[in-house]
Amino acid sequence: MTPVLQVRGLVRDYGGGAVLRGVDLDVAEHEVVALIGASGSGKSTLLRCVNLLEELDDGQVFLDGVDVSDPRADADAARRRMGIVFQSYNLFPHMSVLDNVTLAPRVVHGVERADAEERARDLLDRVGLGDRADAYPDQLSGGQQQRVAIVRALAYEPRLLLFDEITSALDPELVGEVLTLVRDLAAQGRTILMATHEMGFARQVADRVCFLADGVILESGPPEQVLGAPEHPRTQAFLRRVIAAGRL
Amino acid sequence: MSADLHQPSALQRERVAYRRSRARRSTLVAFLSTVVFAVAAWLALTSSPGWPRVRESFLDVDAALRALPGVLDGLWLNLRVLVVCEVLILLLGLGLAALRSLRGPVWFPLRALATGYVDLFRGLPLIICLYLVGFGLPGLRLTGVPTDPVVLGCVALVLVYSAYVSEVLRAGIESVHPSQRAAARSLGLTHGQAMRIVILPQAVRRVLPPLLNDFVALQKDCGLISVLGAVDAVRAAQIESARLYDFTPYVLAGLLFVAMAVPSARLADWAASRATRRRGGAP
Numbered sequence A: 001m002t003p004v005l006q007v008r009g010l011v012r013d014y015g016g017g018a019v020l021r022g023v024d025l026d027v028a029e030h031e032v033v034a035l036i037g038a039s040g041s042g043k044s045t046l047l048r049c050v051n052l053l054e055e056l057d058d059g060q061v062f063l064d065g066v067d068v069s070d071p072r073a074d075a076d077a078a079r080r081r082m083g084i085v086f087q088s089y090n091l092f093p094h095m096s097v098l099d100n101v102t103l104a105p106r107v108v109h110g111v112e113r114a115d116a117e118e119r120a121r122d123l124l125d126r127v128g129l130g131d132r133a134d135a136y137p138d139q140l141s142g143g144q145q146q147r148v149a150i151v152r153a154l155a156y157e158p159r160l161l162l163f164d165e166i167t168s169a170l171d172p173e174l175v176g177e178v179l180t181l182v183r184d185l186a187a188q189g190r191t192i193l194m195a196t197h198e199m200g201f202a203r204q205v206a207d208r209v210c211f212l213a214d215g216v217i218l219e220s221g222p223p224e225q226v227l228g229a230p231e232h233p234r235t236q237a238f239l240r241r242v243i244a245a246g247r248l
Numbered sequence B: 001m002s003a004d005l006h007q008p009s010a011l012q013r014e015r016v017a018y019r020r021s022r023a024r025r026s027t028l029v030a031f032l033s034t035v036v037f038a039v040a041a042w043l044a045l046t047s048s049p050g051w052p053r054v055r056e057s058f059l060d061v062d063a064a065l066r067a068l069p070g071v072l073d074g075l076w077l078n079l080r081v082l083v084v085c086e087v088l089i090l091l092l093g094l095g096l097a098a099l100r101s102l103r104g105p106v107w108f109p110l111r112a113l114a115t116g117y118v119d120l121f122r123g124l125p126l127i128i129c130l131y132l133v134g135f136g137l138p139g140l141r142l143t144g145v146p147t148d149p150v151v152l153g154c155v156a157l158v159l160v161y162s163a164y165v166s167e168v169l170r171a172g173i174e175s176v177h178p179s180q181r182a183a184a185r186s187l188g189l190t191h192g193q194a195m196r197i198v199i200l201p202q203a204v205r206r207v208l209p210p211l212l213n214d215f216v217a218l219q220k221d222c223g224l225i226s227v228l229g230a231v232d233a234v235r236a237a238q239i240e241s242a243r244l245y246d247f248t249p250y251v252l253a254g255l256l257f258v259a260m261a262v263p264s265a266r267l268a269d270w271a272a273s274r275a276t277r278r279r280g281g282a283p
């Protein structure tokens, strides 16, 4: 079966030397892939390129076998089939939680307002935010905002979920509530590509871990292997630093 | 929310009483100093050698009453011009700001056109624009070109003010963090949808105070269409003044313009204070 996502030879250069220099990556249906790597290694850039928020300087991105990075392809249509959640939530501050969540279904997918709201309330209920549907983002805690952002990305049933360090802006005691939600999503069989600094979490939830360094995927495999017994010296050095920082 | 009401302690009650007495004192001082200043200004004015003649030709109540109907008629025209122009300026300004915010080399011609327009009409003095549009356009004798001075005056006002307003709106658009655009696009919204639903509402909220300020300025600049011969409040005052051999109609028209601007100014203040409190106002 064709993987949901295929990245081939992806290059991204902001003008000061390539950040990504030929990334190859597959994410199969129902697979959860964790992307790890040092700060500045290009994890966010990779996710943004996959979501076509950045222009590629070379290479291709296939979604369900179709090259969506082709300039002739409809990028908006491709984005509609992916949901991305950012490190800094990026909720729309002038809209209520409910409007944030129903925006894409209503405007992009043509769902009736009543139907979209019913579904949104149901989703919010499931993440424990049913009573905050009419609040505005700045009235919520960071963890609550991030859960809303995840629900917003789920609201239109995307084929692929992209999570960019969705817990790194949160206070430690709020990390748990968001990780629990991601764990549920993984258990439901969602297809997820997530950049993360939470190695323990990656080990528990991910089917595969990819280590990004020097603009390429240096090492990739099951979490026990990549995190437990890495082959590449760069991976070993990275994990030693992570352990020294107390994050494993 | 809270079940039982908090009873202030003796300490807090004493503090409240102190703050209140301070506030009373400041109010009293402000009031007295205002009265002293007003009396001094009034004495200086009325003791000046030319005062009796100025009072007669600028502050003649009788002349003011006789000029009032004509000036009010003119002011009604100003008001209608104002409303129509405001709508057109907002629409054109939005269009220009949107054009100037387009990214990518494909849009260069449109962007350059909008930039040229803004540069031209922001630099051109309104009065010159009024003359060029008001006397130049009809001079071409093209069919379909309006000759009504009111319409031509509106065209000139819209040309100049839309350039200002578009810059204010563009500043607002650019103050919205790019991550908001990214979030909107990632949901599958097109560029236009992201602009209309996510970026513009936040941008407008932030620039509402300067925007309203521009509209207060427009309110009085509406009086300039009189140079084209439109019988607005200024022109009416001029006519009445010539009829009555008295300058009072000008003072009357001036006071009416000020009276018209005060509500807008208060509205602008209110919007400004609301924008600072309101969510989505600041990044």
Ligand SMILES: Nc1ncnc2c1ncn2[C@@H]1O[C@H](COP(=O)(O)OP(=O)(O)OP(=O)(O)O)[C@@H](O)[C@H]1O
Pocket: A014, A019, A037, A038, A039, A040, A041, A042, A043, A044, A045, A046, A165
């Ligand atoms: N818009 C941009 N313009 C120029 N350079 C950029 C831009 N965005 C990112 N970069 C550079 O690209 C490199 C990779 O950035 P990226 O944000 O993808 O790293 P990251 O792996 O997500 O890091 P972190 O773990 O800190 O989030 C960095 O060196 C960064 O400075």
Ligand SMILES: [Mg+2]
Pocket: A043, A044, A045, A164, A165
């Ligand atoms: Mg990042």
